[in-house]
Amino acid sequence: MFRHTTLRYATLALLLAGALFQALTAGYFGLEILTEILILAMLVLALDIVAGFGGMVSLCHGALMGVGAYAFTILSTSAGIAPPIAMGGAVALSGAIAWIIGAICSRSHGIYFIMATLAFGQMAYSYVFEAPIFGGDDGLSGIRRLDLSLIGLNLNDSRTFALFCLVLLGAVYGAAVLILRSGLGRSFSGVMHNEQRMRALGLTVWRVKADVFGLSGMIAGLAGTLAAQHIMYISPGLLTWTVSGEALVVVILGGLGTLVGPLVGAAAFVVLKHEISGITPYWHLAVGLILIGVVMSRSNGIFGWIEKRWGARLDRRLADATRSQDQKEVTTDA
Amino acid sequence: MAHDLGFWVLQALNALQLSMLLFLLSIGLTVIFGLMHFVNLAHGSLYAMGAYVAASLAAVGGYWMGFFLAPVAVAGVGVLLYSGLIRRMRRAGPMAQVLVTFGLIFALLDLTRIIWGDLALAIDVPASLSGRLTLLGIEYPVYRLFIIALGVAIFATLAFVLGRTQIGAMIRAGVDNDCMAACLGINVERLFFIVFCVGCGLAGLSGAVAAPLLSVTPDMGLQILIPTLIVIVIGGLGSLRGAIAGSLIYGFVQTFGAVLAPQLASVLIYALLAAVLVIKPVGLFPAKG
Numbered sequence: 001m002f003r004h005t006t007l008r009y010a011t012l013a014l015l016l017a018g019a020l021f022q023a024l025t026a027g028y029f030g031l032e033i034l035t036e037i038l039i040l041a042m043l044v045l046a047l048d049i050v051a052g053f054g055g056m057v058s059l060c061h062g063a064l065m066g067v068g069a070y071a072f073t074i075l076s077t078s079a080g081i082a083p084p085i086a087m088g089g090a091v092a093l094s095g096a097i098a099w100i101i102g103a104i105c106s107r108s109h110g111i112y113f114i115m116a117t118l119a120f121g122q123m124a125y126s127y128v129f130e131a132p133i134f135g136g137d138d139g140l141s142g143i144r145r146l147d148l149s150l151i152g153l154n155l156n157d158s159r160t161f162a163l164f165c166l167v168l169l170g171a172v173y174g175a176a177v178l179i180l181r182s183g184l185g186r187s188f189s190g191v192m193h194n195e196q197r198m199r200a201l202g203l204t205v206w207r208v209k210a211d212v213f214g215l216s217g218m219i220a221g222l223a224g225t226l227a228a229q230h231i232m233y234i235s236p237g238l239l240t241w242t243v244s245g246e247a248l249v250v251v252i253l254g255g256l257g258t259l260v261g262p263l264v265g266a267a268a269f270v271v272l273k274h275e276i277s278g279i280t281p282y283w284h285l286a287v288g289l290i291l292i293g294v295v296m297s298r299s300n301g302i303f304g305w306i307e308k309r310w311g312a313r314l315d316r317r318l319a320d321a322t323r324s325q326d327q328k329e330v331t332t333d334a
Numbered sequence: 335m336a337h338d339l340g341f342w343v344l345q346a347l348n349a350l351q352l353s354m355l356l357f358l359l360s361i362g363l364t365v366i367f368g369l370m371h372f373v374n375l376a377h378g379s380l381y382a383m384g385a386y387v388a389a390s391l392a393a394v395g396g397y398w399m400g401f402f403l404a405p406v407a408v409a410g411v412g413v414l415l416y417s418g419l420i421r422r423m424r425r426a427g428p429m430a431q432v433l434v435t436f437g438l439i440f441a442l443l444d445l446t447r448i449i450w451g452d453l454a455l456a457i458d459v460p461a462s463l464s465g466r467l468t469l470l471g472i473e474y475p476v477y478r479l480f481i482i483a484l485g486v487a488i489f490a491t492l493a494f495v496l497g498r499t500q501i502g503a504m505i506r507a508g509v510d511n512d513c514m515a516a517c518l519g520i521n522v523e524r525l526f527f528i529v530f531c532v533g534c535g536l537a538g539l540s541g542a543v544a545a546p547l548l549s550v551t552p553d554m555g556l557q558i559l560i561p562t563l564i565v566i567v568i569g570g571l572g573s574l575r576g577a578i579a580g581s582l583i584y585g586f587v588q589t590f591g592a593v594l595a596p597q598l599a600s601v602l603i604y605a606l607l608a609a610v611l612v613i614k615p616v617g618l619f620p621a622k623g
Contacts, residue, residue: 034418057432072618104612105609105611107612107615108611108615110428111367111373111428111432111571112567112611112615112616114428114429114432115563115567115607115611116607116608116611118560118563119564119567119604119607119608119611120589120604120608122560122604123601123604123605123608125509126600126601126604127600127601129600130597130600130601181565208519242556245436248432248433249433249436249437282444282447282448283444284440284441284443284444285440285441285443285444285445285448287437287440287445288436288437288438288439288440288441288442289435289437289441290440290446291434291436291437291440292419292432292434292437295423295430295433295434295437296419296422296423296425296434298426
């Protein structure tokens with residue numbers, strides 16, 4: 001089950017402070033990067049729920065995000081539905097698709113699961129690429145952002161939009177923690193550790209997997225609707241499997257199954273990408289080498305590494321404290 | 335739809351040619367997976383590297399120099415990869431392997447861009463294989479027939495080596511149960527190494543063969559990777575029969591899908607893959623029963 005440690009609270013507080021500081025002080029370019037980080041963070045949060053706590057390493061989350069983005073665009077432009085309802089519809093649709101994918105793939109494990117989700121992701125990609133209503137290779141434009149003038153907010157301002165994304169990310173993080181702490185989330189982790197035992201306990205394993213995968217898909221879809229509103233233009237490139245691969249890379253760089261780690265990873269990844277592409281056009285090379293290094297080091301990403309070191313120190317301090325307490329008791333007894 | 339015989343022959347040849355190209359790529363990947371339980375996503379990058387090496391060598395010493403030396407060069411890259419990375423990742427889980435080789439895709443992609451630049455390279459079909467041949471009333475490029483023949487030849491060779499020789503028996507034993515094979519005195523580690531290098535060499539060969547048909551670009555490895563993975567997952571991991579069956583299924587579904595139902599073609603193959611995974615989660619002809 002997911003627990004908050006002191007270190008996790010501290011990291012969250014630091015990230016929040018950093019994001020708020022950036023949102024209130026940065027210029028246009030800094031705000032764009034911040035929004036990019038926030039949207040990516042939402043996607044990798046969705047991926048970490050299924051990959052880190054249920055062992056469902058999905059390579060279709062990029063496609064689910066794309067489904068959210070396309071559904072939002074079609075509903076709010078061609079169908080003429082009000083953007084808030086379109087957002088809800090897009091989230092529901094990507095959740096439903098994710099539920100079906102999760103149900104179908106619940107029987108496969110390991111590399112077969114990765115391949116199966118890859119196939120579904122590519123299926124969505126090819127469909128969007130070919131079907132005329134999605135604009136094919138050219139993509140779709142003319143997307144409008146949510147109108148929040150009722151409560152005095154103008155989302156077309158990049159600062160407000162970044163803060164809006166931050167609030168949504170916070171809500172999604174809270175929802176993720178709630179999901180993982182609920183009975184469903186605990187059963188989900190149980191299935192990862194011992195599927196047979198959970199089945200023997202009377203659990204319908206495929207339902208649990210499909211339900212959590214569907215919830216994760218809803219989060220990915222929400223990230224998609226935000227991505228569409230951020231760039232105000234979408235193309236099939238959103239759905240390619242390399243997007244899902246990159247999301248997986250971010251989860252691993254940050255720390256799988258820690259929920260906080262992937263947020264750190266998202267920030268590190270986007271900043272790194274922009275810094276390196278400022279120096280050289282070959283930023284893929286650097287990211288590839290860093291990824292190989294992190295995986296070869298056998299530690300659980302950046303945050304996992306910190307947690308391990310911090311955790312060891314904390315354990316030692318606790319052990320010291322109990323030992324001195326024991327000695328005190330001995331002296332009082334005497 | 336009324337199509338004459340020539341149409342069907344032409345499309346069947348196209349499908350066969352695509353199948354053979356995929357077979358050359360997937361057989362290396364599938365045997366590496368079956369034997370080592372290692373997922374090498376960077377296999378497509380090795381194919382791209384083969385195409386680039388072949389294109390460079392062809393500019394210097396003609397097509398055949400590229401054809402024969404590119405597999406050797408890529409096998410050499412395979413040796414480096416094996417001793418540097420793969421051997422250490424052997425005992426790691428599938429996710430770590432997927433990620434390391436994903437990182438490798440990134441790194442190799444940019445390395446090819448640094449060495450050969452972003453522009454597409456072209457390489458000419460050799461004079462002896464250019465021109466067309468009349469076959470059952472249709473004209474077909476000789477070079478494509480050459481690819482089909484090469485695929486069949488490689489398939490026959492591998493079927494002979496794997497099925498009839500001692501080293502083939504050792505490889506099959508290793509795929510079946512590597513611990514038991516090691517107990518029987520087979521040096522499984524060395525076997526892995528040989529199979530990995532041969533697989534890389536075959537990837538290089540298919541790159542060299544594909545280079546005159548397609549333009550040689552840095553992302554050609556990424557484009558071929560998904561079809562190759564589909565082939566080995568449909569066919570079942572680790573078996574020669576699975577690789578050839580998967581390649582033929584992919585080639586025919588893709589080619590005939592594209593001409594008979596263009597709107598559905600791209601979705602069709604993924605739907606087929608999903609169906610196979612649902613009905614037979616380990617593929618049609620897995621190496622292990």
